[in-house]
């Protein structure tokens with residue numbers, strides 16, 4: 081049985097990882113939670129029977145306390161991971177750390193050094209490695225059954241709605257405030273390709289912009305906000 085403290089009760093902390101308690105009730109128990117949004121804290125507290133005295137309004141507040149669980153799930157936003165992860169390791173937690181570890185290479189190295197120095201286990205959520213079909217591909221490649229890898233051609237097909245809601249106007253709309261898309265989305269691709277190849281990355285290049293996703297490129301008839309379907313307002317093209 082692994083006891084868990086979750087920091088950040090969003091799409092990952094609440095809607096993805098917390099649910100593992102229902103799937104593996106004999107292996108995982110949520111004992112502490114933190115999020116500034118009180119409704120989320122209440123929802124998770126009620127659903128998983130967390131002691132109210134171990135419900136916090138921020139990871140910072142939770143980390144003021146002595147170690148409360150075996151593992152901390154760090155499910156806050158990209159630029160918050162570093163501070164939460166470092167403090168949690170100092171407190172004695174092993175980590176399930178959301179990707180990307182940090183947009184700063186220096187912070188990534190410091191997390192690794194700290195984990196090694198303190199003997200903490202840090203699992204980064206490169207979830208593709210754990211999917212049965214990628215594991216099958218990995219085993220097939222390693223077995224030599226289909227010969228030597230010469231090239232891999234892969235595309236990250238981000239759905240148009242995910243692109244619009246996450247990378248144009250959502251949490252990851254501005255790389256200065258979060259992570260650039262090559263890291264935020266394609267860290268999964270970089271991880272899986274490196275893992276499948278069994279070779280370190282030699283070189284990488286990345287370019288792109290939101291040039292198309294601007295007001296002047298909007299169709300002449302669109303709602304003011306995409307969530308609103310009626311009434312449609314006619315807008316003059318600019």
Ligand SMILES: NC(=O)c1ccc[n+]([C@@H]2O[C@H](COP(=O)([O-])OP(=O)(O)OC[C@H]3O[C@@H](n4cnc5c(N)ncnc54)[C@H](O)[C@@H]3O)[C@@H](O)[C@H]2O)c1
Nearest residue numbers: 088089090091092114115138139155156157158178179205
């Ligand atoms: N592994 C994957 O496949 C995958 C997929 C999507 C997102 N992610 C990563 O997971 C992380 C979270 O993404 P998300 O989609 O769940 O975001 P989200 O915005 O839904 O959740 C983040 C939560 O953190 C809370 N929060 C903000 N400040 C906090 C603080 N100081 N202490 C505690 N909680 C705080 C927010 O209120 C929010 O509920 C991001 O780094 C993202 O890149 C990983």
